[in-house]
Amino acid sequence: MPDIIGIIGTGTMGRGIAQIAAQAGYTVLLADAREGAAPEARSALAATFAKLAEKGKISVGEAEAATERLSAVAPDSPELAACSLIVEAIVEEIGAKKALFSSLESIISPGCILASNTSSLSITQIAAGCLQPERVAGLHFFNPVPLMKVVEVVEGLSTSPVTISRLMEFAKNLGHTPVRAKDTPGFIVNHAGRGYGPEALRLLEEGIADVPTIDRILVEQAGFRMGPFELYDLVGLDISAAVMETLYQQFFHEPRYRPSPLVRSRVEAGLLGKKSGRGFYDYQDGRILRTSQSDSPACPPKPVWIPENETTLRDLIASLKGDIDTGKTPSADSLLLIAPLGGDASGTAARLKLDPRRIVAIDPLFGFDRHRVLMTTPATLPDYRNAARALFARDGKPVSLIHDSYGFVAQRVVANIVNIASDIAQMGIASPLDIDTAVRLGLGYPMGPLAWGDALGAAKILAILDNLHGNTKDPRWRASPWLKRRAELGLSLLSVEA
Secondary structure, rough: OEEEEEEOOOOOOHHHHHHHHHHOOEEEEEEEEOOHHHHHHHHHHEEEEEHHHHHOOOOHHHHHHHHHHHEEEOOOOHHHHHHHEEEEOOHHHHHHHHHHHHHEEEEEOOOOOOOEOOOOOOHHHHHHHOOOOHHHHEEOOOOOOOOOOEEEEEEOOOOOOHHHHHHHHHHHHOOEEEEEEEEEEEOOOHHHHHHHHHHHHHHOOOOOHHHHHHHHHHHHOOOOOOHHHHHHHHHHHHHHHHHHHHHHHOOOOOOOHHHOOHHHHHHHHHOOOOOOOEEEEEEEEEOOOOOOOOOOOOOOOEEEEEOOOOHHHHHHHOOOOEEEOOOOOOOOOEEEEOOOOOOOHHHHHHHHHHHHHHHEOOOOOOOOOOOOEEEEEOOOOHHHHHHHHHHHHOOOOOOOEOOOOOEEEEEEHHHHHHHHHHHHHOOOOHHHHHHHHHHHHHHHHOOHHHHHHHHHHHHHHHHHHHHHHHHHHHHHHHOHHHHHHHHOOOOOOOOOOO
């Protein structure tokens, strides 16, 4: 017979954990400090089970049985002594969590595990207030709990291996995938997530492209499910600002996690995203008010000159039936096409001694089948810019135009994601496989970051990072030693070390 578990805190997360536990056959004791909250949660969960039965997701008998497994009790009820596990999902305040666990120790059995669903607080610090810190661990679920099938099992400095093993098994019994993490700021998912939205914010700060263009590139070219600015608006800029600023402080101002003033200023103005009707986007009836995409301007075609080693660009121009300038040096009127990795159009033009007025760069990192991203120098003439845009839109593929940047939009974002994940592996926070599993399931990225690095080529990612670091001198672009060594040796980022 499954064990009895307690859930303290019956808000959204507590209810979600209780739902999947009751459906998995566990007897669940619901408790909350607010009077009447636990019975309310039980009634709401009963309605949820009934609705699932109406939709055919579970049978009527299963719905009734799951409801019968739920009981509402007081937070100090002696009934909690029967629990083998108690999960807290209360307010995200370290003092409140420590006080709760300390008070529970006088009620629960010696073998009962105390697990915190915290997303950002130190498990070690929470456990420090307990008489048996070895039985305290993190059990971080994601919202909505029934749909987000990953849970971080977090090991504090005092957590025993037995406690971790039992929680891993519990998560599997719920039908979730457990990933094991050490107790560090952000654990795996929130830590790894610093590579996506924050880098998009920096692109916006630098004036490389506007909000819709950055979102469109990352969805259509790189394959993310949702653009970073739409995601910020959905989550709420107040929540996102708190996470960014907290992690930056917890990592003692590590440059990779530097917050953006663009978020804080919007929060102070009350522009919180979808819930306030305006954030990075404006909303009407809960939907983004989008502006129409402009068509590529009509422009007479120009011959295209390509550096000798860029064979993929030659194939692309040929497939579009463009006129290729085959000279070793470009003719006087040719469009000059380059494809830098981690570099910008201006610097590449200067290095190759090419006329910056005729230069257009194209991002080669993801190929050219889904979305083509073009970049100009400050000197690029409109006729050459428009000719390039018209050429690359000739077969109906979407084309975006951005200002000069060290690294294109997707290059910067994806290289940053892979680099941060590599640092998580370097620090031993989690195994490479658990990092990828946690990010793929917890953030919904197209691939786990380390598998993505393998697919694109670790050496190519390293080249982007090294070029960005060399060109900008920004320490946030320094390559992780873990990534650098594997790229130099030609090893997979997901390989298990001997």
